[in-house]
Amino acid sequence: xxxxxxxxxxxxxxxxxxxxxxxxxxxxxxxxxxxxxxxxxxxxxxxxxxxxxxxxxxxxxxxxxxxxxxxxxxxxxxxxxxxxxxxxxxxxxxxxxxxxxxxxxxxxxxxxxxxxxxxxxxxxxxxxxxxxxxxxxxxxxxxxxxxxxxxxxxxxxxxxxxxxxxxxxxxxxxxxxxxxxxxxxxxxxxxxxxxxxxxxxxxxxxxxxxxxxxxxxxxxxxxxxxxxxxxxxxxxxxxxxxxxxxxxxxxxxxxxxxxxxxxxxxxxxxxxxxxxxxxxxxxxxxxxxxxxxxxxxxxxxxxxxxxxxxxxxxxxxxxxxxxxxxxxxxxxxxxxxxxxxxxxxxxxxxxxxxxxxxxxxxxxxxxxxxxxxxxxxxxxxxxxxxxxxxxxxxxxxxxxxxxxxxxxxxxxxxxxxxxx
Amino acid sequence: xxxxxxxxxxxxxxxxxxxxxxxxxxxxxxxxxxxxxxxxxxxxxxxxxxxxxxxxxxxxxxxxxxxxxxxxxxxxxxxxxxxxxxxxxxxxxxxxxxxxxxxxxxxxxxxxxxxxxxxxxxx
Numbered sequence: 001x002x003x004x005x006x007x008x009x010x011x012x013x014x015x016x017x018x019x020x021x022x023x024x025x026x027x028x029x030x031x032x033x034x035x036x037x038x039x040x041x042x043x044x045x046x047x048x049x050x051x052x053x054x055x056x057x058x059x060x061x062x063x064x065x066x067x068x069x070x071x072x073x074x075x076x077x078x079x080x081x082x083x084x085x086x087x088x089x090x091x092x093x094x095x096x097x098x099x100x101x102x103x104x105x106x107x108x109x110x111x112x113x114x115x116x117x118x119x120x121x122x123x124x125x126x127x128x129x130x131x132x133x134x135x136x137x138x139x140x141x142x143x144x145x146x147x148x149x150x151x152x153x154x155x156x157x158x159x160x161x162x163x164x165x166x167x168x169x170x171x172x173x174x175x176x177x178x179x180x181x182x183x184x185x186x187x188x189x190x191x192x193x194x195x196x197x198x199x200x201x202x203x204x205x206x207x208x209x210x211x212x213x214x215x216x217x218x219x220x221x222x223x224x225x226x227x228x229x230x231x232x233x234x235x236x237x238x239x240x241x242x243x244x245x246x247x248x249x250x251x252x253x254x255x256x257x258x259x260x261x262x263x264x265x266x267x268x269x270x271x272x273x274x275x276x277x278x279x280x281x282x283x284x285x286x287x288x289x290x291x292x293x294x295x296x297x298x299x300x301x302x303x304x305x306x307x308x309x310x311x312x313x314x315x316x317x318x319x320x321x322x323x324x325x326x327x328x329x330x331x332x333x334x335x336x337x338x339x340x341x342x343x344x345x346x347x348x349x350x351x352x353x354x355x356x357x358x359x360x361x362x363x364x365x366x367x368x369x370x371x372x373x374x375x376x377x378x379x380x381x382x383x384x385x386x387x388x389x390x391x392x393x394x395x396x397x398x399x400x401x402x403x404x405x406x407x408x409x410x411x412x413x414x415x416x417x418x419x420x
Numbered sequence: 421x422x423x424x425x426x427x428x429x430x431x432x433x434x435x436x437x438x439x440x441x442x443x444x445x446x447x448x449x450x451x452x453x454x455x456x457x458x459x460x461x462x463x464x465x466x467x468x469x470x471x472x473x474x475x476x477x478x479x480x481x482x483x484x485x486x487x488x489x490x491x492x493x494x495x496x497x498x499x500x501x502x503x504x505x506x507x508x509x510x511x512x513x514x515x516x517x518x519x520x521x522x523x524x525x526x527x528x529x530x531x532x533x534x535x536x537x538x539x540x541x542x543x
Contacts, residue, residue, distance in 0.1 A: 106489070123509045222513035225488050 011147045012060040015211075016127040018118075019056075020111055021049055021135030022069025027269045030401050030411035031378060035074035038135035040273070041361050041379070043280050043289065044326040044342045046298040047078050048267065049135040053094070054296040057085075059143040061131065062092035065121055067114050069099055069107065082299025097121070110233030116221040122214055130217050132234070134208040138276055138287065139253075139264040140294055146251045147211060155182070155249040156216030157242050160209035162253045163202050163261035169193040172266075173206035173235050175250050183248040186239055204250060207264055210234065216247070263287045270403035274376060277342055277359055281324050303330030303345050311335015311351030318351055328362065336366065344379070353383075358390075361412075375400075378412035387416060422535045423447045425466035427457035427483070428499070429475045433520070437470060440524045441531070454478035458486055466494065468535055470527070471514075473500040481510050488513055495534040499527065 006014075025037030032040060038049035049066075056064055068075055079096055086092040097118060099107060108114040115132065122130060129150065131143055141160070150158035161175050176185030176194040185194060186206070193203045220238055224230050230237045242248050254261045263286045265276045279285050289296060306327045308320040311334050320333040327338070328345035335351030344362035349355060353370040360366070360377045367385035374390045377383070389396060390408050399419060401409040410416075424446045426437045434450045441448050449464060451457035454475055461469060469487065473480035484496055495515040498505070503519055505511050516530045 119509045123507075218509045218512055222509070225513050226492050226515070228493050 006151055008144045008148055009060070011129070011151055012144055014127050015061060015063070015129040015131050015147060016122065016125050016214075017056055017061050017064045017131045017133065017143075018115060018121075019049070019052055019064060019066045019133045019135045020114055021066050021075060022072075022108060022114060023134075023136050024070045025136065028267070028273060030409055031270070031273070031376070032071070033411055034071060036068065036071050037267075039071075039075035039078055040267075041344065042138070042267075042273075043277060044328045044344050045300070046296060047075070047082075048138065049075065049078070050082070050296055050298045051138050051140070052133050052135050053083060054294075055139070055141050055143060056133075057297065058294050059141075061143060062086060062094075063125070063127070064094040065118070066094065066096050066135065067118060068096055069114070072096070072098055078299055082297070085297075110231045110236070112221060112224055112230075112234050112238050113232035115217075116225055116232070119218060119221065122218060127214055130212045130214050132208075132210040132212065137208065137264065137266050139207075139262070140287070140296075141209070141253065141262075141264075143209070143211075145256075146209070149251050150211040150249070153181075153249045155242075155247045156213040156220075157239070157248045158211045158251050159183070159239070159248065160207045160253050161204035161250045162207050162264045163196070164205050166193060166195055166201055166203050169203040169205060172203075173239075175204040175206055177204060177250050181250045181252070182246065183243050183250050184246075186243050186248075188235060202261070204252070206235065206239070207253060208235075208266075209253075270376070270401070270407060270409060271405045274359065274403070274405075274407045278340070278357070281326055281340055281342060283324075301330075301345065303328075305329055306331050308333040309335070313351070320349070374406065375408040375410065377410045378414075380413040381410055382416065384416055384419070387419070421445065421447050422467040423449065423464065424531060425449050425451065425457065425460050425464065425469045427451045427454060427460075427469060427475075427480070428472040429453055430472075433472075436524065437527070440528060444528060444532075446531070454480060454483035458483055461487055461491055461494065465491075468531060469494060469496045470499050470531070471496055473498055473505050473511075474502070481505070481508060484514055485510065497527070497530055497534070 021038040023037040025032040040048050042048050076096055083094050086094050170193055173188045174190055174193040175183050178184050179197050196202050224237055267273045267276055311318040318335045320335050321337045323339045325338050325341045327343040330346035331343055333349045336349035336353040339356045341355050341358045343360045346363050347360050348365045350368045352368050353366045356373045358372050358375045361379045363380050364377050366383045369386045370383045372389045396402055396408045424441050426434050428434050429452055438448045451460050471480045497516045498511055498514040499518050501520040515534055518527050518530050
């Protein structure tokens with residue numbers, strides 16, 4: 001803790017950001033067949049990691065390392081093309097760090113091990129603070145506010161806590177705090193989650209957003225590496241150890257004025273992916289992509305604007321129609337119908353076809369008379385004429401992946417020509 | 421009797437540490453470089469390692485990482501003539517850092533302390 005009150009500018013300049021982007025995301029398979037979870041496309045124009053990176057930029061944090069691990073090609077390509085916006089000569093950077101096996105030959109054993117194996121990055125820069133983020137959450141957060149909070153409170157670790165209803169909170173890491181918001185207990189997925197003092201209906205969930213004093217972080221990682229029974233994980237090992245020492249403070253992720261909880265989603269499963277994405281096409285989504293004060297950046301390829309045109313029949317013409325949907329640039333809806341859906345870039349939706357309650361990723365072509373409902377179609381798929389997805393459960397299960405709640409997922413590049 | 425492995429490329433220091441450690445009742449073994457030291461860690465399973473940092477070939481900091489990866493319960497005392505290595509975060513993972521001196525009191529106390537701690541934990 002520093003007693004001198006530092007300006008936000010000083011704080012962000014003295015902070016190094018590490019984004020953990022190695023998540024395999026097995027439960028998101030087949031969307032993660034060829035890519036890590038942070039590289040999964042989301043919302044028609046983004047990859048999941050874009051939200052965390054945009055939060056960094058909007059918070060003024062411009063010294064960023066992205067730690068990658070599994071299937072990193074897609075993420076590498078995306079960061080190279082979409083995030084080459086840093087002024088390296090002014091000391092800003094966003095470097096991708098694959099496992100370099102500097103310390104031993106193993107893959108990262110846990111999140112703490114990923115940081116320990118890259119401790120030289122901290123040594124080179126010697127920042128006062130290290131902000132550790134996860135590359136696979138959807139939210140909007142000003143980390144600079146949290147930094148200020150960290151600098152003004154005791155403890156070497158501040159972790160951000162989402163305020164969630166008690167019901168369903170048992171799926172997360174739950175924080176127990178005293179009246180000063182010092183963390184006094186931490187449990188992973190407890191059966192009976194502890195609630196906030198004075199608010200018996202809500203719990204505090206660990207969001208995986210951590211600010212450490214660098215020296216204490218290094219000390220703790222070096223102690224952890226000696227623990228025989230450790231998983232080398234922040235959630236399982238480092239945080240519980242620091243909580244015992246009374247070193248952890250919680251930062252409530254809620255509206256400063258109204259105290260209402262703010263939007264935060266951890267996309268764990270195909271169903272939560274689908275639901276989170278579909279919230280975007282509601283009339284007034286809680287998560288606002290359209291706020292000019294907090295722009296979410298992404299890789300924007302030079303595609304022409306979206307176009308919707310009539311299709312032609314013997315009787316005349318048939319209008320292309322789009323309702324309650326997001327459609328990416330370069331896409332053409334030519335006489336087809338799209339409702340309550342998210343359509344990516346350079347998608348072609350042909351006459352008499354109908355897409356509803358679905359997510360269609362980039363470079364997909366949907367043939368005439370095809371009908372799709374409640375499905376996710378990954379990139380580079382050609383849906384043949386007359387093909388139907390989401391209507392025949394037996395066929396869907398035979399050909400595709402079907403989620404717990406019945407969402408059909410067509411993997412990237414799947415060839416359906418023989419199935420038509 | 422606890423076994424202490426001394427890894428140092430200077431013969432006179434190996435001799436000094438051996439003599440002093442044996443005098444107070446430890447069993448000792450020595451290695452003249454990091455590679456040999458790591459082999460001894462694997463084969464002889466010492467109770468503690470005294471590890472020089474600046475050595476030809478693999479240095480002590482790298483050797484420490486190998487010990488941590490495979491035998492992280494063995495305490496390691498880094499022993500160097502230079503206090504500047506303390507700036508290297510990786511040295512913080514050692515159990516102790518003792519600056520080289522002709523007076524071995526601090527080294528002996530550190531070894532005693534660490535092995536005594538280990539004995540307490542076993543009981």
